[in-house]
Amino acid sequence: MAEVDGIKPIYADNAATTALSEYALSKMLPYFTEQYGNPSSIHTFGIAAKNAVENARRTVAQAIGARVNEIYFTSGGTEADNWALFAACRLKKKQGKHIVTTQIEHSAVYRTALELEKQGYEITFLIPDTYGLITPEQIADAVRPDTILVSVMLASNEVGTVLPIADMAAAAKRYGALFHTDAVQAVGHIPVDVRGLGVDMLSLSAHKFHGPKGAGALYASIRVPLAPMIFGGGQEKGRRSGTANVTGAVGMAAALEESVNNLERDASHLTFMRDHLIAKLLTLPGVSLTGHPTQRLPGHASFFVSGVEGEPLVRALSDLGICVSSGSACSAGSGEPSRVLVAMGYEMLRRESKERAAPVRISLSRYNTLEEMDRIVSLFPQAIEIAREKTAALFSFDDTVFDE
Ligand SMILES: Cc1ncc(COP(=O)(O)O)c(C=O)c1O
Known part of the structure; x- marks a missing residue:
């Protein structure tokens, strides 16, 4: 995998697929x-x-x-x-x-x-x-x-x-x-x-x-x-x-x-990393948790980020060496809002909504480390900033087209 600034990218999209053991x-x-x-x-x-x-x-x-x-x-x-x-x-x-x-x-x-x-x-x-x-x-x-x-x-x-x-x-x-x-x-x-x-x-x-x-x-x-x-x-x-x-x-x-x-050993390692990540990311403005706070898979952390579209956020994270997804891998490529999150009440995901917000899914495996969680936490604000700028540019352009 290509390195970013001499650092191996972090793979945190294990709900999409995992490395073969x-x-x-x-x-x-x-x-x-x-x-x-x-x-x-x-x-x-x-x-x-x-x-x-x-x-x-x-x-x-x-x-x-x-x-x-x-x-x-x-x-x-x-x-x-x-x-x-x-x-x-x-x-x-x-x-x-x-x-x-x-x-x-x-x-x-x-x-x-x-x-x-x-x-x-x-x-x-x-x-x-x-x-x-x-x-x-x-x-x-x-x-x-x-x-x-x-x-x-x-x-x-x-x-x-x-x-x-x-x-x-x-x-x-x-x-x-x-x-x-x-x-x-x-x-x-x-x-x-x-x-x-x-x-x-x-x-x-x-x-x-x-x-x-x-x-x-x-x-x-x-x-x-x-x-x-x-x-x-x-x-x-x-x-x-x-x-x-x-x-x-x-x-x-x-x-x-x-x-x-190795279920118990891996689940406790995953839960520890997941909870660390959740606690840190929830301190960022505009970031909230999706899914149940405790009744959830050990390696699954999913969030809602306001002011961004999903694709610019996932790309910004990827450019910084963090591979995650926006919702499921299958719907992420479609440009359609997540049916699941809309059903859960996230109405702002609908196309017609004026509010911009996007889901982001960080799914871990036994091969991830706590150091990687800290790297995700430290780079997340930068990725959100880049994605918010891209999203704003995208929508001011859309408005111009619409006004004509
Ligand atoms: C809940 C769920 N069901 C079914 C599938 C499809 O599995 P497969 O990729 O093996 O066809 C997936 C894969 O993303 C999934 O997450």
């Missing part, structure tokens, strides 16, 4: 170079690859308290989320066409729900409070006899808030709806146990916990016979065809095992 890489390498067989082949190369995939499945299952036959490998969190929603529709065809989800979901759930709406499903999008929380009571009020699925994320990618999923799943059971949780930001960071949570389906993604990109899994309880998503050679018990991503599965399992084994 050396341990995971070391476990993956032999399956690129020596054991490159196709798990469906019956010779020794194929058997070695198949064993690797099945060992990975066992490790992933153990890490989240599932049975080995309840884990289906996917290409990541997006595919797992899509699969969960479409599978529930197929499975519960006779029960109804009502789905309950929330305004804070990642697009992988939110846009899938919008697609299902187009196909004739009725979707209830629950509105969060200002912390990004949804309550079990909201679920209990929303479910009906024709509700087939409730899908609520375990932890928010934008504001880091951790939601009370176990109580929500219990509330959803009233009329027999299935419960899915997008646990992509939670797995590997906080304890996740599918039985304790009482969920029917759960999505996870390797690149959020120092595994490789393009690998993930859907947990589906044995009570939930998943409808196939991809047709072909019959892999993943006929439910998700395609030659297995052997290195992806091996890397995901190794990264998850490492994260879960």
